[in-house]
Amino acid sequence: MTEVRDVTRKFFQLPREEKLKIKMTPQSGYRGYQRVGENVTKGKPDMHEAIDCYTPIEPGRYGDLAKPMEGSNLWPDYPSNFNALLENYISLLRDLSRKIMRGIALALGAPLDAFEGGVAGDAFWVLRLIGYPVSDDIPQEERTDIGCGAHTDYGLLTLVNQDDEICALEVRNQSGEWIYAKPVPGTFVCNIGDMLKVWSNGIYQPTLHRVVNNSPRYRVSVAFFYESNFDAAVEPVEFCREKTGGVAKYEKVVYGEHLVQKVLTNFVM
Numbered sequence: 001m002t003e004v005r006d007v008t009r010k011f012f013q014l015p016r017e018e019k020l021k022i023k024m025t026p027q028s029g030y031r032g033y034q035r036v037g038e039n040v041t042k043g044k045p046d047m048h049e050a051i052d053c054y055t056p057i058e059p060g061r062y063g064d065l066a067k068p069m070e071g072s073n074l075w076p077d078y079p080s081n082f083n084a085l086l087e088n089y090i091s092l093l094r095d096l097s098r099k100i101m102r103g104i105a106l107a108l109g110a111p112l113d114a115f116e117g118g119v120a121g122d123a124f125w126v127l128r129l130i131g132y133p134v135s136d137d138i139p140q141e142e143r144t145d146i147g148c149g150a151h152t153d154y155g156l157l158t159l160v161n162q163d164d165e166i167c168a169l170e171v172r173n174q175s176g177e178w179i180y181a182k183p184v185p186g187t188f189v190c191n192i193g194d195m196l197k198v199w200s201n202g203i204y205q206p207t208l209h210r211v212v213n214n215s216p217r218y219r220v221s222v223a224f225f226y227e228s229n230f231d232a233a234v235e236p237v238e239f240c241r242e243k244t245g246g247v248a249k250y251e252k253v254v255y256g257e258h259l260v261q262k263v264l265t266n267f268v269m
């Protein structure tokens with residue numbers, strides 16, 4: 001976890017021209033590097049820079065559904081071990097996420113693989129390597145007070161690997177207060193995403209969260225998102241409906257449509 005944050009920090013310390021060699025564009029399938037302020041949440045620019053990676057998608061793989069996101073990832077040349085380290089990390093976190101989903105299935109009294117099969121047996125993944133500059137280092141006219149605006153994540157589970165000793169990630173609790181998800185060294189923060197809400201008929205609720213880096217230090221976090229199959233139509237599963245009064249509380253959502261809609265409205269480039 002530390003090594004992954006370290007290479008991320010090293011990348012963000014590179015000169016701007018070097019980082020822009022892997023710039024995210026619509027042509028790159030929204031994969032690659034985005035500068036501070038290019039990601040927007042509810043119309044406001046976020047004060048973070050990031051590299052976004054997604055499961056590679058071959059042209060035509062999901063028909064029109066995945067068109068805007070087709071392609072493979074842009075990896076930087078430096079640090080030189082970046083690609084290999086991250087590929088290994090992704091593989092480990094997919095396994096870990098699958099195990100957590102199995103735990104959730106067992107906790108609900110369902111079979112181990114209740115959250116796999118046709119809906120998540122071929123889970124799509126997303127990786128965001130994120131840097132939050134110190135506020136003073138951002139030109140005043142470009143600055144907002146929010147590192148990442150309030151949102152819920154889009155898929156099933158998120159595993160956030162955040163810098164030790166910097167409190168910046170905040171989650172909204174049941175009383176509507178924002179509380180810190182304090183870093184606990186060697187652990188991930190696990191968020192619930194929109195697809196798990198629908199699939200579990202609301203038994204699992206997505207956590208509203210945001211990031212505010214008021215610390216005097218540059219903050220790095222690496223978020224891994226474990227999602228349903230790209231083309232899955234997710235709807236409340238019967239064993240969860242039975243536990244919640246028998247009625248579906250949410251409409252069917254095609255995960256890929258949900259993701260593409262977010263990605264197409266998330267950037268000003």
Ligand SMILES: N=C(N)NCCCC[C@H](N)C(=O)O
Nearest residue numbers: 039040041042151153154266
């Ligand atoms: N894949 C995930 N979760 N990305 C979250 C990115 C930050 C929020 C985004 N601008 C939004 O408005 O949703």
Ligand SMILES: O=C(O)CCC(=O)C(=O)O
Nearest residue numbers: 128160162169211221223
């Ligand atoms: O940086 C963090 O701690 C969280 C980032 C996040 O919420 C996201 O990218 O979806």
Ligand SMILES: [Fe+2]
Nearest residue numbers: 151152153209
């Ligand atoms: Fe998030």
